[in-house]
Amino acid sequence: MIPILRFSAEDFAARFARIEQRAEAMPAGVEATVRDILRAVRERGDAAVCDYTRQFDRLDLTADGLEVRAAEIDAAVARVTAEDLAALQLAADRIAAYHRRQKQETWLSTDEDDILLGQLVRPLDRVGIYVPGGKAAYPSSVLMNAIPARVAGVKEIIMVVPMPGGEVNPHVLAAARLAGVQRIFRIGGAQAVAALAYGTATVPKVDKITGPGNIYVATAKKQLFGLVDIDMIAGPSEILIVNDGSGNPRHLAADLLSQAEHDELASAVLVTTCAAMATQVQAEVARQLNELPRQAIARSAIEQFGAIIVAADLPQALDFCNRIATEHLELAVAEPFALLPQVRHAGAIFMGHHTPEALGDYLAGPNHTLPTGGTARFFSPLSLDDFVKKSSLICCSAAGLKRLGPQTVRIAGLEGLDAHGRSVQLRLDDLNA
Amino acid sequence: MIPILRFSAEDFAARFARIEQRAEAMPAGVEATVRDILRAVRERGDAAVCDYTRQFDRLDLTADGLEVRAAEIDAAVARVTAEDLAALQLAADRIAAYHRRQKQETWLSTDEDDILLGQLVRPLDRVGIYVPGGKAAYPSSVLMNAIPARVAGVKEIIMVVPMPGGEVNPHVLAAARLAGVQRIFRIGGAQAVAALAYGTATVPKVDKITGPGNIYVATAKKQLFGLVDIDMIAGPSEILIVNDGSGNPRHLAADLLSQAEHDELASAVLVTTCAAMATQVQAEVARQLNELPRQAIARSAIEQFGAIIVAADLPQALDFCNRIATEHLELAVAEPFALLPQVRHAGAIFMGHHTPEALGDYLAGPNHTLPTGGTARFFSPLSLDDFVKKSSLICCSAAGLKRLGPQTVRIAGLEGLDAHGRSVQLRLDDLNA
Known part of the structure; x- marks a missing residue:
């Protein structure tokens, strides 16, 4: 049975910490x-x-x-x-x-000091x-x-x-x-x-x-x-569904299970503002579980790391969502775009009732390699950025060097890096000679 | 004395390997x-x-x-x-x-299958x-x-x-x-x-x-x-200067020394197609070294990990440069832009005779945190990218789900992930009911 929790419950923090810390400890050796x-x-x-x-x-x-x-x-x-x-x-x-x-394109541009700067982007x-x-x-x-x-x-x-x-x-x-x-x-x-x-x-x-x-x-x-x-350091997969009572409990249950069937460490959590939806989804999860070929895995994941949480209101649900920084976030609400600006961290966001997460796993287009375990706070989906590298480019004219050289020498002096300053000063002396 | 080497010398590979592998071995403990x-x-x-x-x-x-x-x-x-x-x-x-x-800007766009896709970029x-x-x-x-x-x-x-x-x-x-x-x-x-x-x-x-x-x-x-x-895993700093015989040996020597004064593990290498330039720079390095406050550090770096290499021609010099994938690359040549397309890997590229590397260390504008030790093959300079994260966004309409749903179910089937397929099929059934 997928448990129904409330934020206000005394043991909520402890129970949820168990879900957040489910990643396998590195086995000895x-x-x-x-x-x-x-x-x-x-x-x-x-x-x-x-x-x-x-x-x-x-x-x-x-x-x-x-x-x-x-x-x-x-x-x-x-x-x-x-x-x-x-x-x-x-x-x-x-x-x-x-x-x-x-x-991202390579760019070159000349600035007001007559210095050409650029960034080369190459595979x-x-x-x-x-x-x-x-x-x-x-x-x-x-x-x-x-x-x-x-x-x-x-x-x-x-x-x-x-x-x-x-x-x-x-x-x-x-x-x-x-x-x-x-x-x-x-x-x-x-x-x-x-x-x-x-x-x-x-x-x-x-x-x-x-x-x-x-x-x-x-x-x-x-x-x-x-x-x-x-690429990134990935942990076990997870979904968080935010719901406002709209939509179909069968669909929400199916989405939770699609995550749960991955492996025993997968986590599937629904946060809903509607207590009736919570109990309906709970019953649907139990019913649908019995029909799944990967039932044993999904059941283990759902019972250990699944939860349905009843929130007082959407702001409370979104606060939680930002604290978790989940890999997959479904905004299964009537007006997902109204909520979007309040979502600060998530690997991928699935909007509304016609966007099951499985679509993103296969063929919507965005990458399915996503940050897990709260790392969406700082990691990004796998992307083109992962397969290019950049080089910066600086081309200074004699005029530009005359303009910026003296300040460069000054900062080198502050840092006690005399040879840095001299490499510029020598050129300035020759230009001024 | 900074040694003068030739690619054709029998011990070249061994000598240069010592420079490339100069990073401190992790001390025990x-x-x-x-x-x-x-x-x-x-x-x-x-x-x-x-x-x-x-x-x-x-x-x-x-x-x-x-x-x-x-x-x-x-x-x-x-x-x-x-x-x-x-x-x-x-x-x-x-x-x-x-x-x-x-x-990089956040973008959202609707594709030909009526699916809204996007990428959110947030700090x-x-x-x-x-x-x-x-x-x-x-x-x-x-x-x-x-x-x-x-x-x-x-x-x-x-x-x-x-x-x-x-x-x-x-x-x-x-x-x-x-x-x-x-x-x-x-x-x-x-x-x-x-x-x-x-x-x-x-x-x-x-x-x-x-x-x-x-x-x-x-x-x-x-x-x-x-x-x-x-950010990246950084090793000791380095400069590679490619020269075609043009320019001033005093400037090139000063640029080598500006790198060498950083620390004893710094590497400073000049590759020139001009044997006369090689001996002039060698003499200048010796002369200027005596004037430096951080002389002991610079001398150690220059003697251990410095080199002047005489190349047969610029293509040979550039081949070497691409093999090394240096942190700082100076194209100290008469026509740097003619060479640029042949440079495949470098953290930052300094073009021509008026762009000493020290300018980039302080105030040209590009970041001075750069990939070292050959990692410019795959790492990039520190940049805005390091301080943002991305989230992907998918919003499917009922029409879009009808169009893409069946193929999603098919791929889920190939992977044996039945619950993935069911989360889509349930919705398709309801849409078609």
């Missing part, structure tokens, strides 16, 4: 294990990658078997129905269209996309990571996807082809992340690694951050 | 020490911060002495000369003007700026970190600056006031980073921490990444 795997791949390259793949994925490969060949991709794609391919293509097109809007050369393998291999993850990279202009997109026991997910390979992935390697875990970060004889070294993964993958990414760039 | 400090501050708050401040900064404070009072700032600012204040103000104005150009609520203390406290660091935050619209900028033995740097406090810093705490090290990340009774919890620091500060930031956002 993970950091050290990952450190060992990274060192082994750095030192022994492909040989270490093959060893770990044999050990963890039950796949006996040599280095020249690591890459998935074009013929294998062709064969996999041929197994995908035309209807499924069309759906993936629609998603790919819509994701590309949305991310094209995020393009990364090569990125690695991590895609989890086995049953939970999601083609949507491939699209959501690779398409922004392609739209940004990244020349080479390398995908790694473990294939435990040799299992190939044809939709994942089809999505990779649609998204413009250039090369695919059948490796996973910390060893795949290490191969991308250090490069091996077979796996090219990349500039950035994005994509979801288990605790070993996440820990490897964090340990390698700085040697390569990574 | 730093990670564990930092972990202990973070835990102590998380558990004991201000009391732990005061203990460490007494221990590391020789300052005996209670919690109510941690914040620098307005009267102290007034007194410090009063000690700054009008000329120095004017120079800092000029720098502040130019930095603000450049960063205003980086502003972070509260950020922390770390400023190193003591003799190496640089007012320019304050400006370069705080001004982009202010321009982005961050409501509260908190600065931490250690004051070892009570020493106050009036220029740092004056810069903080010019830049719009709201509150200043006289704390530093990992304990200051922890206080900002966790919050204490006295120090407010922030969303992001930026600014340079020693190995303890950098390690604390990396360990706390995810709980708060941080």
Whole structure:
């Protein structure tokens, strides 16, 4: 049963803290294990990658078997129905269209002191996309990571996807082809992340690694951050629905469950100003749960980290929402645009009663890689920004240097950096000579 | 003596690898020490911060002495000369003007499927700026970190600056006031980073921490990444100058030295196509070194991590430059704009003979916090982007849901996420009923 809570309840803070702090504590030994795997791949390259793949994925490969060949991709794609391919293509097109809007342009301009300043925006050369393998291999993850990279202009997109026991997910390979992935390697875990970060004889070294993964993958990414760039540090997924009593309780219950089926650590919370809606949704969740194939997972998530909260009014609901800074926020209210200006933090916002979160997971267009666990206060959805880098540009004329040089020398003096000042003063002396 | 090298020399690769790998290896114990400090501050708050401040900064404070009072700032600012204040103000104005150009706007637009999509861009609520203390406290660091935050619209900028033995740097406090810093705490090290990340009774919890620091500060930031956002992982500073034989060897030597005086790990490299220029700059570096107050530091950096390389031609020089992906790149050539399109990676690019790097350190306008150690391949200069976060927005109409719903259900099916599909199908059924 999904519990109904009230903000005014004495144990509310404690109960909700349990939901907020649900992220798996790092199991003992993970950091050290990952450190060992990274060192082994750095030192022994492909040989270490093959060893770990044999050990963890039950796949006996040599280095020249690591890459998935074009013929294998062709064969996999041929197994995908035309209807499924069309759906993936629609998603790919819509994701590309949305991310094209995020393009930032290079600019150069001359200011009033006769100094040309600018900012160059250029794509990364090569990125690695991590895609989890086995049953939970999601083609949507491939699209959501690779398409922004392609739209940004990244020349080479390398995908790694473990294939435990040799299992190939044809939709994942089809999505990779649609998204413009250039090369695919059948490796996973910390060893795949290490191969991308250090490069091996077979796996090219990349500039950035994005994509979801288990605790070993996440820990490897964090340990390698700085040697390569990574996307955000993601925790378990979550939804918060704000409701004003309008709408259909069956729909709200279904949205909570769509989040809950992800995994046992998922959190699904409804805040409503309507006590009747709260009890109706509670009953609907119980009823719909019984019909779900992933019932065991969803039930565990709903019972442990689900809640329906009855708020006194919408301002109270929105205060809560801003405190939580949720990954997915549904404004399931009659007038969502009236509420929007009061929402300060959320990864993605789903407006009104016709926008179920699942639409955003697949094909509305915005990225489904979103900040979790309150990090929407400072992290952003994965975007084109993740696949470009900037360089600043300064071009000073002799006249400009005469104008700004003396003040530069002065500040260098304040900081006791004499050689900084002299590099300017020497030029000023020569210009004035 | 700064060595003259040739790409063709047998030991070139080995010699240059030493320069590229000059970043301090993490001294044993730093990670564990930092972990202990973070835990102590998380558990004991201000009391732990005061203990460490007494221990590391020789300052005996209670919690109510941690914040620098307005009267102290007034007194410090009063000690700054009008000329120095004017120079800092000029720098502040130019930095603000450049960063205003980086502003990204919120957008909303309706697409051909009748779905409203958008991206909200909003400032972070509260950020922390770390400023190193003591003799190496640089007012320019304050400006370069705080001004982009202010321009982005961050409501509260908190600065931490250690004051070892009570020493106050009036220029740092004056810069903080010019830049719009709201509150200043006289704390530093990992304990200051922890206080900002966790919050204490006295120090407010922030969303992001930026600014340079020693190995303890950098390690604390990396360990706390995810709980708060941080700026990049920075290594020792560096300059690469590309020269075609044009220009003045005295100026080029001065530019190399301005980098070398930062610290013993700084790297200063000139790549020139002109052998005569190479020997002239070598002689000039030797001569000018003798005149520098920070001679010991600069000499060590130049001898260990400095080099003049004679290239066969400009393409060879630029290949090298792209391989290095340097922090500061001077195109000290007659026609810098002709070369620019071939530069793929660099933190900041200084064009032509009238643009010494020192100009960019202080008041050209672009940020002086730049990616080091080859990370310009994927990191960008500190910018307005660092002080905003984005939320995506999706608003689907009934008509839009009818159009996109069936394909959403199909992809959910491919992924085995039945509840995702049902949240859409239920609505479709009701719309079609």
